[in-house]
Amino acid sequence: MALARVVPSLVGVSVLVFLIVHAIPGDPAVIAAGLEATPDTVEQIRRNLGLDRPLPEQFVTFVSRALQGELGTSIRTGSPVMEEIISKFPFTAILALCSVLVAALVGVVAGVVAAVRHNGWVDHLVMSTTLLAVSTPGYWLGLMLMLTFSVWLGLLPAIGASTPLHFVLPVLTLGLQSAGEVARMTRATLLDVLGEEYLRAARARGVSWRRVLWRHALANTLVPITTILGLRFGGLLAGTVLVESVFAIPGMGRMMVEAVVARDFPMIQGGVLVVATLYVVVNAATDALAMVVNPRLRT
């Protein structure tokens, strides 16, 4: 059933990407040849890239190759697109996964604390901090974290991706923003649930407050939280574009930006296809997870 939705999404995405890439102004052959090249050189490059063929033919070639896992050769770097993606993807995956973890951990804890101390000063502190986190541009937050922890405190490396320590600041940049959203969602859901009759009934039966909170109330917040984390994961894949540029991490986001700047058609198409596939798969997985945590969703 999930597969039935995945396939049309991916077909749609590949058609869209192909059309967009060819509709935006800018000719990859001209850019690849450089400003000082002769028209002859440009023509030669265009032929080599197959860009002189009619559009429908180019599309058929692209799709039939993609189906065989063959995404072509990058115009900018001259290496196979698949190879480029395989070398860049781990960085982005680590970033996105760690950020989701940070978001879940920090977000849920902050949300629960705020809900329990509803209207207390802790609640106000959490609410204003999360508002700040959600509305802070990632670019700026990243630079501020770098300024604080690398320049002033000298605790962490500012840029690069060679050791686990290098990932702390980028993960915080991405994770804290999502944490804000998760915290607010957790708090709101929990407050709703805490007002429910069955919890008061449970308390009346003598179940401890702690057990009511962690066992009964929190279980009901899991569905919205998993959903929001699944959605955030897509957002995080997009957010890595900025963070990878700021922290000079050689991931997919930066690769895609550079591909777009150079109008590197095969790279843009291949990259978007991979990210889209991932996004669709993660969403399908989130749906499945939601069914696990909430039996009512099972049909």
Added chain:
Amino acid sequence: MSVRGLLPCALALTLAVAAGCGGGSQREGGATRDTLIFAAPADATTLDPHNTTDTESDQVIGMVFEGLLGFDDQMKIVGRLAETWSVAPDGVTWTFNLRKGVAFHDGTPFTAEAVRATFARVLDPAQKHKRLPLFVMLDRVEVVDDYTVRFVTKYQFGAFEPTIAHISSAILNPAVANRFGLGFGRSAEATSGTGPYRVVSWKKDQEIVLERVEGHWRGTPPTRRLIYRPIPEGASRVLALEAGDVDVISRVPPPELKRLEAAEGIQLLKTVSIGAQQFRFNVTKKPLNDARVRQAISHAIDRRAIVDQLVTGFATPSTGALTPIMRGYANLGEIPRDLDKARALLREAGYPNGFPLKIATTPRYPMGVELAEAVASQLKPIGITASIQVFDWATMVQFWAGLPPEKNPQEMFIMGAGASTADADWGLRPIFRTAPTNENNYGYYSNAEFDRVIEAAMRETDEARRLALYKRAQEIVYLEDPGAVWLFDNFYIVAARAGVEGVSPSPLGVVTFERAVVH
């Protein structure tokens, strides 16, 4: 609520995560360092001297390769792989006596055959190397004996020496070039020259690691390892430098210059450069086809104000069509703002009330959008109402090089000029000469006298006559029949940690590291 509220939480979190991630490596410390880390905005695209047109690639190529001739930091031509050289009375035959005892990085001895093979490669029209247009004046390159090589040009060519000193004339190791063909320079193994550093590894978009060549003929460089690290964001480059993650950075964002100049532990290294910022005219568009209109625009611009307010300390107002460090530069003086003169010129041309004008720009150039805004506002008093269009680089390139002139909608457009031979020929000829393929003449400039003068200058090998011709050419294109509004000449500025010595920026926009010492 301020940032202060967020920081303690962030700090606690950082420590938690850092602990969770487990033992990362300690940051480097110690008194002496054998490694220098240089951060630039982009990775090299290739290390093939025949296929590069970007400064980032040139930067690395310049450390790994050498040509027969080269430029020192004052742009004087010096012998590198050639010890002596001379031109025959015919003006087209150049003989180079090569340095003996030089080897490529894999140990292959450097001989005349390598020179012949290198130029045969770039001149082979079938291979379509990007730098072929630079060498169209070359007829052939012949081996005389192992250490003598002869170049014959198709005609007397005044800019021959600067062309041979250009980075794209670097000599490749023919064995490696043959093995990798067009893949030469795409990876560490596929790169081999005679320069003071050799490529050890290249992780794309992460780092290029270079190691010094022990006993290099110019002397063993003091610093053993040099790491080239791309950091795309200007602000991040600056912070990485301040945090001590890197030792030297290029392309300092202009708004940061003032702060860094005063910052403790940071030094700014500055040189005049070959780079100038201009707005070029598309002379096929009405009313820009009228030279008086272009003169009026040029006189309406307040270059001083632009330099003082937008690029303080970063540039000086233009004084000619080339920058003073370039061979063939003529000082024609700053064009002062003179609104009365500008209005009179417009009246004469039949536009007493001005006209609407489109200005195209791209943020690819530092302050590109701000510069267009400044120009637009300065044109207002003479009745020209300019609208600004901002494009990304690919779209700009498409307008210039990918469309026939009649389809190019641009009227006035931003352009950074900088001829990488630092010579008037390459700085003027491809840009303003009437040409069927328009080379780099994206404003479709055409002036019969300019064409005549520039052709004559190109074929002139007598230095005094050559300079006189270039002076005339610049009078035409800068004053009489302007091809562009020249705004300012850029300084080339790099920032370094205070403990770094012996690093010098070159006017070509690259940094020389072979004498660098890191304390």
